[in-house]
Amino acid sequence: MNEIELKFDVPPGRLAALEKEVRTASAIRTHLVARYFDTPDGALARNRIALRLRKEGRRWVQTLKAIGDGGPMVRLEHNVDLGMSPASSAPAVDAARHRGTPAGDRLDAVLAESGQALIETFCTDIWRIARLTRVGGATVELALDTGEVYAPEGPLGRRQASSVCELELELVKGPVSGLVAAASRWRERHGLWLSTQSKAERGERVCAVQRGLPLDVATKAAPMRPPRDLRGGEQATLDGPALQRAVLTICLDHLLPNASEVAGGNEAEDVIHQLRVAIRRTRTALRELEVLAPGAFDSTRWEPPLVEAFRCLGAQRDQALAKKALQPRLEAAGAPPVDLDHEVAQNAVASRGDPAKTAAEVARDPAFQAALVDMLGFCAGVESRAADVEAPGQAADLDAVRAVVRKRLNKLHRQVVRDGRRFESLPVEAQHRVRKRAKRLRYLSEFAAPLFPSKKLARYLKRLLPAQDELGAYNDQQVAHALYRKAVDAEPHAWYVVGWLDAQMPVQARACCDALARLSQAKRFWKG
Secondary structure, eight states, rough: EEEEEEEEEEGGGHHHHHHHHHHOTTOOOEEEEEEEEEEOOOOOHHTTEEEEEEEETTTEEEEEEOOOOOOTTEEEEEEEEEEEEOTOOOOOOOOGTTTTSSHHHHHHHHHHHHHHEEEEEEEEEEEEEEEEEETTTTTEEEEEEEEEEEESSSSTSOOOEEEEEEEEEEEEOOOHHHHHHHHEEEEEHHOOOEEOOOOOHHHHHHHHHTTTTOOOOOOOOOOOOOOGTTTTTTSSSHHHHHHHHHHHHHHHHHHHHHHOOOOOOOOOOOHHHHHHHHHHHHHHHHHHGGGGGGSSOOOOHHHHHHHHHHHHOOOHHHHHHHHHHHHHHHTTTOOOOOOOOOOHHHHHHHHSSTTTTTTTHHOOOOOOHHHHHHHHHTTOOOOOSSSOOOOOOOSSSSHHHHHHHHHHHHHHHHHHHHHHHHHHOOOOHHHHHHHHHHHHHHHHHHHTTSSHHHHHHHHHHHHHHHHHHHHHOOOOOOHHHHHHHHTTOOTTTTTHHHHHHHHHHHHHHHHHHHHHHHHSOOOOOTTO
């Protein structure tokens, strides 16, 4: 079966009030003790599959979960009730119990490829307070979980654990819109933020820390998956809203894990970078694909919080990256050392306008979180504003969808190529606009991958990606120039760097022109 749920992290200061509201007369408190299993090489974790044995009160249940096809809210789940076992023993795990189910088929394939036996990897000890609520014609289960995920004492001689404090809302029956409405109410009332980290993922991190392994938690963009309606072949029916939903789903698969990390306090440079890339990709999807089904999603509500989050997260990261990217070249040129740390911090504060606002607070912002919940609902099939009436100009079949996407790609390609011919003479703001359009052209090309021949797309991207890289390098130089120029009063040695950049920027502008000229000769994959 499919499990449709939303999960939120609970701030420690809000737990008491939240627990009081969840713990009504109908609420049930249950002690859940679970053991998780994987192969020694972590094959299940790599394929986002979780297999567990859990004691629920006095009964044991074996559960298998895997990622579904319906977006970040939807997971495949299969449960097998194993009854009661003696207090001193637990039943053995058996993958065959799930055979013949969609989740079981995925598990069998992964185990067959791995060729390794299952072993116990980590455990959870959770107290759950759960009850049902009705919102918007839907029945939703509220589950407040507190406790820990832990790995037994390992080779480094210490027990590793991660605390759990989260609210899960699972759709029992009724429309997804009711689940989204319930999630919005509880989020707003208690200052919660979306979390994509399952207990299984927490456990995998605990195991990695215990073994002294590095953690790479930044999530990168995945290739565009064909909408389900396209998987049946070229003659399959596909309309504009279906492609909109498929593209936004792949964007959220990128955006949500990074937003969850940052909101949880992880402000690592690579995580913030991926969050900004994901926001930019999502904004491109909203802007370029809105024409497929005008009015289907509420971009007027979603766009402003995305813009604000992107802006707030951007200043410090852009400036630090510009400095980092140039440092080896400056050292090679014999530049004297310049301390820019204070200047970077001051510019980040000035651009944000709020010296106390951290990246975590940006990701937890109520408007940003509301937009994420709304977009999740849209991807899961919540009725849109245009659901009852076909909007004028809506792309109603596969040919119409291709025609609309071709038109958008043509427009962006022409704009980028046109401005590329005169790039060196353009004002700085116009040059910046070329870079942003090149990014949008790349993202829209990737979104359109299911609609056009993959080999032609790959050849086109071989011309587009180098141009984007050159434009990015030029932008880094511009950012660095402004940064060092502001630092000259406090750091006179910064003048050396300013002069060096004055000499380098025309060279890099010419490199941008050359790369854009090569793009102009590329065969457009959407033609013919």
